[in-house]
Amino acid sequence: MKKTEKRPSRAEQKARRPQEILEAAFEEFTVKGYAATRVEDVAVRLGVTKGTIYLYFPTKEVLFEEMFRHMSTPFKDVLDSVGSFKGTCADRLRALLLLAYEKIPNDRKTRELLRLTLSDGTRFPDIVDRHFDEFIAPLVAAVRALVDEGVSAGEFRRGAAANYPDVVASSILHVAVWRLMFADRRSIDGPAFMEAHYDLALNGLLQRS
Amino acid sequence: MKKTEKRPSRAEQKARRPQEILEAAFEEFTVKGYAATRVEDVAVRLGVTKGTIYLYFPTKEVLFEEMFRHMSTPFKDVLDSVGSFKGTCADRLRALLLLAYEKIPNDRKTRELLRLTLSDGTRFPDIVDRHFDEFIAPLVAAVRALVDEGVSAGEFRRGAAANYPDVVASSILHVAVWRLMFADRRSIDGPAFMEAHYDLALNGLLQRS
DNA sequence: TTTAATTGACTAACCCGTTAGTCAGTGATA
DNA sequence: TATCACTGACTAACGGGTTAGTCAATTAAA
Known part of the structure; x- marks a missing residue:
């Protein structure tokens, strides 16, 4: 309990x-899921009482939805930076994978939101749609753009994989799901896995001769 | 409601x-998750009352665990049949992928158990371990064996991907997760996706010459 | 008639959402 | 600067509804 920082004023506290x-x-919510989480658990974690929560959010459902919105940071911006990259398509694929690994399996926030999307998505269809629009669609679009360009440039093969960009990126999901399942019980070597992923995907895409 | 089959005897009913x-x-449980499912929902679905459930299972937790055990059919046996396959490693990889797609994303049971593993795994660590032992470990082992053999035979490259077999198979998980997330709202073309997967993985593995 | 599977009413505990009341903080007044 | 009336963020306790688990009564097969 540091006492260095001064106690915030009422207005500051309320804004925060x-x-x-x-x-x-x-x-x-991420530890227990929607149904098993009590609103009072949230309050206690913050050191207030349940009533306080209801001063700011009308229902548990709204609390959940707004939490999800507040915690999910869009992915598009990050991906746009790949578009400005120079170099071979191979280099840019690598850059794209690096970004995606940082943002999806290595970022606890994104990872746990994935879990909630799967476990409580039926109850909150909106959050699934948001998840699609903000994460999956942009990522698939970025991979598709890159692969198409590589094919046009003659760097990549024209083949089934080039037409289904998902398969190029799907190992990213593997790491995220692995970590959600096993947490610290079975660790996975992130960088080594990414290298393996890049190695397989690149060689799978490259022109053969 | 067919009436052709005769009413079962008491002993038969009890055994069933x-x-x-x-x-x-x-x-x-798969629709609502552990916490949001009421024991009475289970009873009503069966056309009995809650008390009947408790004649056969002592608690809701035990009911869940035994349900999980009853529904998860081991994967090893299926995989062993790949070992007896003849042909190039490429052919056998294809056969292995076909089996895995049938068993994981195309099988509703396996798919939904994956969801439960992710959503309620924290509460039931045992089922996560079972899931690992019966699905993940055997599949990864089978892929690794196949890739190693391909490398020894000079058919596959020696490279990062060959050392991390997970990346060869992880698109399977992608389809499973996709279907769990979007159900019928966004369909995915299973066979086409598998072709793309096989195309990318095989070319990623093959000797480059 | 005997036996045992099944019922369904019941209890105890739980949790969402509400509200009357409290008191720390604020700012006007002297 | 010191006093004090007032505000509003917060609390504590509770109503109402729900659900896991129990058990005495019921019912139908043997």
Whole structure:
């Protein structure tokens, strides 16, 4: 308990509350899932009582939805930076994979939101659509653009894989799911796995002779 | 409602009950998850009352665990049949992928158990370990054996991908997760996806010469 | 008639959402 | 600067509804 920082004024505290609540909610919901999380758990984690939560959010469902929105940062911006990259398509594929690994399996926030999407997506179809629009669609589009360009340039083969870009990226999901399943119980060597992924994908795409 | 089959005797009914309950439990748990499923939902689905469930299973937790055990059919046996295949490693890789696609993303049972593993695995660590032993480990081992053999025979490259067999198979998981997320809302062309997967993996593995 | 599978009412505990009341913090007044 | 009336963020306790688990009564097969 540091005492160095001064106690915030009431106005400051009030302005800060919604964010604090949403972040506490994230921790609880991701560990227990929507149904098994009690609103009071969220409050206790923050050091307040349940009533306080209801001053800021009308229902548990709204709390969950807003938590999800607050925690999911769009992926498009990150991907756009790949478009500005120079170099061979092979180099740019590598850059793209690096970014995607950072953003998806290596980022706890994204990883846990994936879990919630799978476990509670039926109850909240909106968050699944958001997840698709903000993560999956942009990533698949980026891979597709890159592969198409490689094919046009004669660098990549024209083949079944080139037409289904998902298969080029899907090992990223593997790492994310692995970590969600086993946490620290079975560790996975991220960089080594990514190298293997890049090696297989690149050689799978490259012109053969 | 066919009336052709005769009413079962009491002994027959009693012998049949546990299975019936476990299958009804599967339907309910996979739709709502552990926490949001009521024991009475399971009973109603079967046309009995809650008390009956408790004649056969002592608690909701035990019901869930036994449901999971009853529904997960081991994968090893299926994989062993690949070992007896003849042909090039490329052919055998194709056969292995076909089997894996049938068993994982195309099989509703396996798919939904994957969802439960992710959503309620924290509460039931045992089922995660079972899942690993019965699905993941055998599949990875089979891929590794095949890739190693291909490398020894000079058919496959020696490279990063050959050392991390997971990347060769991980697109399978992609289809499973996709279907869990979007159900019928965004369909995925299974056979075409598998072709793309095989195309990329095989060319990624093959000797480059 | 005997036996045992099944029922369904019941309990105890739980949890969402509400609200009357509290008190720390604020700012006007002297 | 010191006093104090007032505000509003927060709390504590509760109503109402739900659900896991129990068990005495029921019912139908043998």
